[in-house]
Amino acid sequence: MVGTGAVYAVGISGCKRPAEVTLVSAAKRNFGTPLYKVAHALIRDGGALPRVSKKVNCDYVVVGTGISGLTAALSLQAEGKHVVVVESENRAGGTAVSANLAGSKVPLGSVYFVDKTPEIEMLLSVGKIKPTVCPDDAYDFGTGELIRDLWSDETLNNAIADSSDRDGMYRFRDYVKGLGDSLPLYPLPETLNSELAKFDIQAESWVKKFDSRTLLTILNAYSRSSMGGLLQRTNVYCLLNFYSSEFGEGTTANRYTFPGGTSALVDAVTPSLHDMRYGQLAVRVANSASGAYVDCVGADGTLTRYEAKKVIFAGGKFQVSRLIENLPTAQKLACSKLEYAPYMTIHIVSDHPLVQNNVYDTWNLTSEFETDVVNPRSVFGSTLDKHVASLFIPMDQFMRVQLQSEELFARRAGEIVDRFINTRTPDQQASVREVYCWGWGHGMIIPTPGSHSGIAQDASRQFENIVFANTDCDASPSIESAAQRGGLAAIQALST
Numbered sequence: 001m002v003g004t005g006a007v008y009a010v011g012i013s014g015c016k017r018p019a020e021v022t023l024v025s026a027a028k029r030n031f032g033t034p035l036y037k038v039a040h041a042l043i044r045d046g047g048a049l050p051r052v053s054k055k056v057n058c059d060y061v062v063v064g065t066g067i068s069g070l071t072a073a074l075s076l077q078a079e080g081k082h083v084v085v086v087e088s089e090n091r092a093g094g095t096a097v098s099a100n101l102a103g104s105k106v107p108l109g110s111v112y113f114v115d116k117t118p119e120i121e122m123l124l125s126v127g128k129i130k131p132t133v134c135p136d137d138a139y140d141f142g143t144g145e146l147i148r149d150l151w152s153d154e155t156l157n158n159a160i161a162d163s164s165d166r167d168g169m170y171r172f173r174d175y176v177k178g179l180g181d182s183l184p185l186y187p188l189p190e191t192l193n194s195e196l197a198k199f200d201i202q203a204e205s206w207v208k209k210f211d212s213r214t215l216l217t218i219l220n221a222y223s224r225s226s227m228g229g230l231l232q233r234t235n236v237y238c239l240l241n242f243y244s245s246e247f248g249e250g251t252t253a254n255r256y257t258f259p260g261g262t263s264a265l266v267d268a269v270t271p272s273l274h275d276m277r278y279g280q281l282a283v284r285v286a287n288s289a290s291g292a293y294v295d296c297v298g299a300d301g302t303l304t305r306y307e308a309k310k311v312i313f314a315g316g317k318f319q320v321s322r323l324i325e326n327l328p329t330a331q332k333l334a335c336s337k338l339e340y341a342p343y344m345t346i347h348i349v350s351d352h353p354l355v356q357n358n359v360y361d362t363w364n365l366t367s368e369f370e371t372d373v374v375n376p377r378s379v380f381g382s383t384l385d386k387h388v389a390s391l392f393i394p395m396d397q398f399m400r401v402q403l404q405s406e407e408l409f410a411r412r413a414g415e416i417v418d419r420f421i422n423t424r425t426p427d428q429q430a431s432v433r434e435v436y437c438w439g440w441g442h443g444m445i446i447p448t449p450g451s452h453s454g455i456a457q458d459a460s461r462q463f464e465n466i467v468f469a470n471t472d473c474d475a476s477p478s479i480e481s482a483a484q485r486g487g488l489a490a491i492q493a494l495s496t
C-alpha cells in the first residue's frame with residue numbers, strides 16, 4: 001500500500017457476537033485509500049504515466065501530510081515561502097489518523113508522544129492546542145489481574161515471584177535509568193561513534209543478558225507494538241531510546257495525547273497551511289535545470305506537474321526508487337534495505353467496557369495477536385458515548401498480502417476479534433456493537449539491527465534538489481522523529 005491505511009469495517013464470521021452487532025458492510029466499498037489502485041498500477045507496477053495536463057509553480061513542494069510533511073511545510077511557510085503540499089489521500093495526517101466511531105473521534109494509528117521537542121512545541125503553538133497526559137498503562141500477564149506502575153520497587157517485588165527473574169528486571173531498569181548522556185538519541189548522527197555503534201545490534205541477544213523471562217516477554221511485546229517487530233528484528237539503539245521514556249524522572253514519564261487522538265494536532269495545524277492539494281498521488285519526482293518537480297496523478301487520471309526550487313519528499317522510502325528514476329545506486333540499495341511492518345488495528349465498539357475503564361493501554365502479554373489494547377475513552381476530555389477497545393496488531397512481513405485482499409483481511413480480523421472477545425465475560429461479549437479494522441501496509445519503519453550504521457543515513461541523503469523527511473530517515477517510528485525530520489528537511493532545503 002502506498003497510502004498509510006485502508007479503512008475497512010468487516011463482517012466477522014465465527015465470532016461469538018450477538019446478532020445485533022452492526023457490521024458496517026457498506027464501508028467495504030472504502031477498501032483501500034482513494035488512489036490505492038492507481039498507486040499500485042503506476043508506482044509498484046511501473047505503468048505508463050499520463051501526459052502533463054497542468055503545471056503549478058511554487059517555491060517548495062512537500063509530498064505527504066504526515067507529521068513530518070506538516071512540520072516541513074509549516075517551517076518553510078514561516079520563512080515566507082510559497083509552499084504547495086500534495087497528499088494522495090483526501091485528508092492530512094498519515095499515520096496520525098482518527099475516525100468517527102462511537103459518537104466521537106477514535107485514533108486508528110499513532111496514539112501518543114513523549115517528548116515535547118522544539119518541533120512538537122512549534123506544532124502545538126501553531127495549532128494553539130494543548131496535549132493532555134495519558135492515563136496509566138497496565139500489564140495483563142494472563143492471570144486476570146492488571147499490574148500497574150510495573151517498574152516501581154514495590155510492584156516488582158510483589159508481581160514477580162522468581163527472584164532471579166525479578167533481579168533481571170531491576171538490572172535492566174537501573175541500567176536504562178543510569179544511561180544519562182549515553183542514551184542513544186535521534187536524529188541519527190551521520191556516523192555512529194564506537195560507543196553508539198555498539199547499540200546498533202540485535203536487541204534479543206542483548207536483552208537476554210539480563211536473564212529475565214518476564215523482561216523478555218514485556219520487551220518483545222513493546223518492540224512489536226512500537227517498533228514493528230520482535231526483539232530479534234529490532235536494534236538496541238531504538239529500544240533504549242524509546243523505552244527509556246517508561247522510566248523518566250521517577251519510574252514513569254508523561255506521555256501525551258489529545259481527546260480524539262494525535263489527529264487533533266493535525267486538524268489544529270492544517271488550517272495554517274495556505275496551499276494543500278489532496279487526492280494528488282506523486283508518481284514521479286525529478287531534478288530539473290531550475291530545481292525539481294513532482295508529477296501527481298489525481299482521481300480523474302490527469303497529471304499535474306508541481307515545479308519548485310526544491311522538493312521535500314515526506315512519504316515512505318519503499319517507493320522512492322520507483323518515483324525517482326535516476327536515484328544514485330547506493331541510495332537505491334539503502335532504500336531497499338529499509339524494512340516496514342505491516343500492521344492492523346481493530347476497534348471494537350461496545351456498551352460495556354472491554355478493558356479496565358481508567359487504564360489507557362493494557363498490555364496483553366499472553367496474546368499471540370494484539371500486543372496492547374488502547375482505551376481512547378480513558379483520555380481526559382474524551383466525549384465517546386460508547387466504549388472502544390483498540391487492538392494493536394503488528395504483523396509479520398509475509399502477512400502484508402493479507403492486507404491487500406478484502407477477503408483475507410476480513411478473515412484475519414475475524415480470527416483476532418474472536419480470540420479477544422472470547423477472553424471477555426458473557427456480559428462484555430453481548431455488549432459488542434461494531435467492529436472496525438484498519439490496515440497499514442508501510443505505516444511503520446522497523447529499526448532493524450545494522451540499520452543505523454549507514455543504511456538509514458544513505459537512504460536519507462539529499463539528492464540534488466530533492467530532500468527527504470519521513471520517519472524512515474532515522475529508521476525510528478515515532479511522532480517526535482517525524483517532526484524532527486520534517487524540521488531538518490526544511491532547514492536543509494532552505495540552506496542549500
Ligand SMILES: Cc1cc2nc3c(=O)[nH]c(=O)nc-3n(C[C@H](O)[C@H](O)[C@H](O)COP(=O)(O)OP(=O)(O)OC[C@H]3O[C@@H](n4cnc5c(N)ncnc54)[C@H](O)[C@@H]3O)c2cc1C
Pocket residue numbers: 002003004063064065066067068069086087088089092093094095096108109110111112113114280281282283314315316319343345440443444469470471472476477478479480482
Ligand atoms: C498503527 C501505528 C501506531 C503508531 N503509534 C505511535 C504512537 O503511539 N506514538 C508514536 O510516536 N508513533 C507511533 N507510530 C509511528 C508514527 O505514527 C509514525 O512514525 C509517524 O507518525 C510517521 O509520520 P511521517 O510523517 O513520517 O509519515 P506518515 O504518517 O506515514 O505520512 C506520510 C504521508 O505521505 C503520504 N504519501 C506517501 N506517499 C505518497 C505519494 N507517493 N504521493 C502523495 N502522498 C504520499 C501518505 O498518504 C501520508 O499521508 C505508529 C505507527 C503506526 C502504523
